[in-house]
Amino acid sequence: AQSVTQPDIHITVSEGASLELRCNYSYGATPYLFWYVQSPGQGLQLLLKYFSGDTLVQGIKGFEAEFKRSQSSFNLRKPSVHWSDAAEYFCAVGAGGTSYGKLTFGQGTILTVHP
Amino acid sequence: ETGVTQTPRHLVMGMTNKKSLKCEQHLGHNAMYWYKQSAKKPLELMFVYSLEERVENNSVPSRFSPECPNSSHLFLHLHTLQPEDSALYLCASSQVPWGTDTQYFGPGTRLTVL
Numbered sequence: 001a002q003s004v005t006q007p008d009i010h011i012t013v014s015e016g017a018s019l020e021l022r023c024n025y026s027y028g029a030t031p032y033l034f035w036y037v038q039s040p041g042q043g044l045q046l047l048l049k050y051f052s053g054d055t056l057v058q059g060i061k062g063f064e065a066e067f068k069r070s071q072s073s074f075n076l077r078k079p080s081v082h083w084s085d086a087a088e089y090f091c092a093v094g095a096g097g098t099s100y101g102k103l104t105f106g107q108g109t110i111l112t113v114h115p
Numbered sequence: 116e117t118g119v120t121q122t123p124r125h126l127v128m129g130m131t132n133k134k135s136l137k138c139e140q141h142l143g144h145n146a147m148y149w150y151k152q153s154a155k156k157p158l159e160l161m162f163v164y165s166l167e168e169r170v171e172n173n174s175v176p177s178r179f180s181p182e183c184p185n186s187s188h189l190f191l192h193l194h195t196l197q198p199e200d201s202a203l204y205l206c207a208s209s210q211v212p213w214g215t216d217t218q219y220f221g222p223g224t225r226l227t228v229l
Contacts, residue, residue, distance in 0.1 A: 004157075032215040043119070043205055043220035051215070090158070094214035102214035105158040 002027040002093050006106035013081050014114045021076040021109050023091030032094035033074040035065055039087045086113045117141055119221035121206050127227045130196060136224045138189040138206030146212035147189040152203040165212040196228045
């Protein structure tokens, strides 16, 4: 069975600082990896996804993530954080084959941005 | 309307009430999902529908009853709920019902059971 671990429950950064949110996954085959963001009272918005090919993936809002198979990681990065980036971030892994909707989410990381 | 919409956004109900949550997707997708998001717990997949047919039920209690009359609409009928059912209920859709396909989420319904 697949699983996702987001080691940091809460991260605080200053506006303009760089950001890295960690994600480790466990899955026996080639993973399909996603990062979603959830603002308070809102649903989840897709930031980026990795299926295959280039291991550095660009997403919306200036985010990128790097897939490292050797470390089973898919960390999310942003070079300069804006106050509007404060939200909760979820990493997820999708099962391949015919596993219906089997998207497993991590616990989430809450990002606080200080002015 | 664009994307995935959900109504109502907030719902308070007693344990003996019957209510329904509604989800509509405007993306032309063929698969729809219900998730439960509780505090301090990962998102839990509840149901998966593909072309109006339920294809996955993740051991959800029978007090939750989904309905998918067509590929654009999804309902979650609620009856005799418990306080621990209080949560944010999220609807999502995707082109196909596989876990590898990108799912698009609605804003959710915040449910409080008294």
